Amino acid sequence: MKALIETIVYPLVDHPDQIEVTVEETDEKIRYHLTVHSDDVGKVIGKNGRIAKAIRTVVYAAGSDTNKRVYLDIM
């Protein structure tokens, strides 16, 4: 899942070397936290959060086969 998040974000940003994804896992949920270079924040959030929403849609679809609820925080 971490790889998927990185795959999605990599071509969207100008500083792909500064993509960072951390994971926090509890019994019921897995929470991923994505951070990017400060110049790239708009490129992963978008107008009205449209890009962030699209990234989450794909990540949540991939997480639908696990029993745990998946969350993705951006920044």
Added chain:
Amino acid sequence: MREITASGRTIEEAKENALSQLALDESQVKVDVIDEGKKGLLGVFGSKRAYVKVTEMKSAVDEGKQFLVDISRDMNVSVDVQVKEDQHGVVYDLVGEKLGLLIGKRGQTINALQYLTHLVVNKNKDEYVTVVVDAENYRARRKETLEDLANKLANKAMKLNKEVRLEPMPSFERKIIHTALQDHSKVSTYSDGRDPNRYVVIKPE
């Protein structure tokens, strides 16, 4: 991404050597000069060869394809991505099994993939390319469903003599609704709300 370093007596010759080794032409690569070289005396004494680094550049359309291939792999869905280009833009057709996961409920996943691929293909571009991601003829089936829905709700609007609001849809789906009812004599359509929650309203005349 292929990348080679080649040499020659001049920069031009080094570049030609690299291109023939990669079997590419100049428009498909990026050339960095590492060493300009020196002619030397009589072209023999003290001469230094020129070195260039040549990197294959993927076209934006290829990058879009690679993006979809990589995402599908990370989602554990094996797909083949077929690319069709025409003057309107590019269509990526996903072929494989288990495509339901990539399409999602009411196409929300395939629409998200389409939007993200559009961003990748049009990144740093002046001209704008339309990107469509399709799977198992989903776009055609969805168009039919939306046209049926448009007609059904137009009848409802007429019968109740009240405006009927549709669920939020992306712009290319709203357009299908507007187009389906544009010649309808008893109803008109408009969109309201802000993306991504913009929706079509069918209004009786």
